[in-house]
Amino acid sequence: ELKVEQNPLFLSMQEGKNYTIYCNYSTTSDRLYWYRQDPGKSLESLFVLLSNGAVKQEGRLMASLDTKARLSTLHITAAVHDLSATYFCAASNINNAGNMLTFGGGTRLMVKP
Amino acid sequence: GAGVSQSPSNKVTEKGKDVELRCDPISGHTALYWYRQSLGQGLEFLIYFQGNSAPDKSGLPSDRFSAERTGGSVSTLTIQRTQQEDSAVYLCASSRERRNEKLFFGSGTQLSVL
Numbered sequence A: 001e002l003k004v005e006q007n008p009l010f011l012s013m014q015e016g017k018n019y020t021i022y023c024n025y026s027t028t029s030d031r032l033y034w035y036r037q038d039p040g041k042s043l044e045s046l047f048v049l050l051s052n053g054a055v056k057q058e059g060r061l062m063a064s065l066d067t068k069a070r071l072s073t074l075h076i077t078a079a080v081h082d083l084s085a086t087y088f089c090a091a092s093n094i095n096n097a098g099n100m101l102t103f104g105g106g107t108r109l110m111v112k113p
Numbered sequence B: 001g002a003g004v005s006q007s008p009s010n011k012v013t014e015k016g017k018d019v020e021l022r023c024d025p026i027s028g029h030t031a032l033y034w035y036r037q038s039l040g041q042g043l044e045f046l047i048y049f050q051g052n053s054a055p056d057k058s059g060l061p062s063d064r065f066s067a068e069r070t071g072g073s074v075s076t077l078t079i080q081r082t083q084q085e086d087s088a089v090y091l092c093a094s095s096r097e098r099r100n101e102k103l104f105f106g107s108g109t110q111l112s113v114l
Helices: none
Strands: A004-007 A010-014 A019-025 A032-037 A043-049 A055-058 A061-066 A071-076 A085-092 A101-103 A107-112 B005-007 B010-013 B019-024 B031-037 B043-050 B065-069 B075-079 B088-095 B109-113
Touching (some): A004 A085, A032 A061, A032 A071, A101 B043, B005 B088
Parallel strands (some): B010 B109
Antiparallel strands (some): A085 A107
8 A cells, every 4th residue: 555654744944044844655666746736726736756766846835755765845945935845755555546646734834025 | 737636625514414625637747645643643545546547546534435536637536424534635646647756736625523
């Protein structure tokens, strides 16, 4: 059974600081997704990582994937208040057809001015 | 174009009543998923539809939960004899058929069982 764990679960940081959210998954997966969720809103896709060593960047966020370590990271550079949200990673089970995803528990990020 | 549409956005019901939640996926998306998000929790997979194939129901928590998808488009999630533990946000997502396509989520239905 595929399990996905994120840490930390809660992160409070100052504007301008850097930090990394970690996502570990338990079995072989061929895809790793990062989503953002604002309070009361739905999930917004941030990144899709498809191969070992994949790195994607959008603004102050950078995601990477190490399939050998079964680890993905979401790095935040020079955080700003607008990045405050809950971030989820999700992995697909390679044995499942389609895009069925298993989600981590989420990391609630608060960026303080 | 339009995104994934879910209705109602909020539903308050009494314990023991049946509820129906609707999802209208993005046009052309053949895959449709239902997830459940309980307060402060991550997302729990419920059911997956792909084209005309038999749905993957492995995530449904009990036989009180069922879902159908008519004409390969709109889906309805039905919860019979609702219980308080069914209270959650029910999220629908759709995607194209290929495996590496990302899922697009609707805004969800907030279900409260009193």
